[in-house]
Amino acid sequence: MLESIILGMVSDNDFTGYDIKKLIENGIGVFYKASYGSLYPALKRLTDKGCLTTYEKPQGGRKKIFYHITEEGQKQFFDWLVSPTDITEGTNTHLAKIYFFDNLSPEIREQQLLEYEINNRNYLRKLNDLENKYNKMENKECFYYKLSTLYYGICITQKTIQWCQHIRMQKPLSDLIQDKKS
Amino acid sequence: MLESIILGMVSDNDFTGYDIKKLIENGIGVFYKASYGSLYPALKRLTDKGCLTTYEKPQGGRKKIFYHITEEGQKQFFDWLVSPTDITEGTNTHLAKIYFFDNLSPEIREQQLLEYEINNRNYLRKLNDLENKYNKMENKECFYYKLSTLYYGICITQKTIQWCQHIRMQKPLSDLIQDKKS
DNA sequence: ACCGACATGTAAACGGTTACATGATTTT
DNA sequence: AAAATCATGTAACCGTTTACATGTCGGT
Incomplete structure (x- = not known):
């Protein structure tokens, strides 16, 4: 790799x-x-x-x-x-942690999730700063795909924050999923 | 870990x-x-x-x-x-690959991205099947957080597919980002 | 004079992947 | 009778992390 x-x-x-x-x-x-x-x-x-x-x-x-x-x-x-890509490879250890959060008391869990959300917000701010920096550059068409991964990071972090808010309040999980008909 | x-x-x-x-x-x-x-x-x-x-x-x-x-x-x-979580840990090797896609000819790139998108669609189908399976179970409130990670996977895979479609057509990257005012 | 960034590396410890080895039980 | 799954492990190989070691250069 x-x-x-x-x-x-x-x-x-x-x-x-x-x-x-x-x-x-x-x-x-x-x-x-x-x-x-x-x-x-x-x-x-x-x-x-x-x-x-x-x-x-x-x-x-x-x-x-x-x-x-x-x-x-x-x-x-x-x-x-051009080699085939296994999209299931890679790890996400913080998610593995949340998987076990049913074991935690509501107070501690709330605190942990809030901290996780804040970390993601801080991270999003960093990514947005990066985006602004790159946006000022010229001939962006030469590295469209390089930039695309940064935008992917921003999108996913935004989604992660939304997800965080959602599960902190224990809203119905099915509400998280977008309509497939759209 | x-x-x-x-x-x-x-x-x-x-x-x-x-x-x-x-x-x-x-x-x-x-x-x-x-x-x-x-x-x-x-x-x-x-x-x-x-x-x-x-x-x-x-x-x-x-x-x-x-x-x-x-x-x-x-x-x-x-x-x-309850230990502090570093949200930047973990790897995503397929994204590292796409980072270099500016080097590829448009035809091969298109093909690779399409394949990546299809892989994600297949994966999403698997996750949806899992969701249906778990949805039939009782006392779901006992493993809300266990389930929440599955929903996270579904959300993120949906977003990934959207992102794929977007960058395949080389639409403006800034359109990917949600409005912060919302 | 000192600090932070520049610059290259090494060694031990650690853990993970892959392939191998073995054998029992259940399903087709 | 064969194949799939259950079930436990080992060993070689490989790469990563962490900490250490060394020295230069520019700014304050």
């Missing part, structure tokens, strides 16, 4: 490991995280496999190692892009 | 490892998966830690090992339930 993401990040530009970390944070940080402890070994693996080449270009006394994608790397990236 | 989920599953009833696997699949399979290769070692760790006790109760010639939660286990489960 991480390897494919790295290939995607360097697919049109050479970057350093540090750059790639930043790109991941700012780009898909909404739904994916990578630490240096996984990133650098992954870069090494990709280099050993012949998917990347490296060159040094120190800036001042600062060591900098750039990664460049090879044709083999491009091929593997493309193969990943 | 898995350890906490196991504790949750046995918190009101003794179960075998096999049972627990099924409970996880049917209960939170929407957003969490566990294999025997992780489950049985986790059960062993929990037993060693004193969170679980075991007893054998063979049925016929079939070996059956039941796990029972201890007070220490109950305490740890409760601590987890």
Whole structure:
């Protein structure tokens, strides 16, 4: 997974490991995280496999190692892009927690759900800030799909907040579902 | 994570490892998966830690090992339930993929997105079937929150399908966001 | 002089996936 | 008689997290 993401990040530009970390944070940080402890070994693996080449270009006394994608790397990236996607993969541990909330006393449960809702509201604010930032940029049509994932994050977080409000008040669950006829 | 989920599953009833696997699949399979290769070692760790006790109760010639939660286990489960939740944890690898879809030719992209949408529609059908099944059950108020996560899955999958349709046609992304004034 | 951001890495511990191994019981 | 499901586990492999280690550069 991480390897494919790295290939995607360097697919049109050479970057350093540090750059790639930043790109991941700012780009898909909404739904994916990578630490240096996984990133650098992954870069090494990709280099050993012949998917990347490296060159040094120190800036001042600062060591900098750039990664460049090879044709083999491009091929593997493309193969990943068009490989079948299992939509059930991925985890959502906070939901697993709420699954057990019937076990909690009403007071504590209320408090926990409220906290969860607030966390989502704060998160939504961050995503909206990001959106505003990107909206000021030009030639947005060049990264429509990159932006689309940010909008997905906003949509889903909005829905999550609505869901939170709903289940805090223990309203009928079936009211949550949209009419299929629409 | 898995350890906490196991504790949750046995918190009101003794179960075998096999049972627990099924409970996880049917209960939170929407957003969490566990294999025997992780489950049985986790059960062993929990037993060693004193969170679980075991007893054998063979049925016929079939070996059956039941796990029972201890007070220490109950305490740890409760601590987890009320521990602060990081809503940014968890991964969504299919979204990471779509992030790179600007790199794809329009034809292949269209095809991939359509496939993704169909996968989500199939998945939604499964979730709706589950919902119908649970709706026929009695005393639903006893597991309102357990059910709430299923409804969350349905809501989010519906939204995902809408989002898919939207970005397939490259409609303006800002149209995706609900009015904040509402 | 110090702090925060830049920059690259390593090692231990941990946990998860996959595949394998074994055998009983129920269903077709 | 065969296939599916019940039932418990192990082992190799792999990747991630966390913490640590080292050093540069720009701003205050």
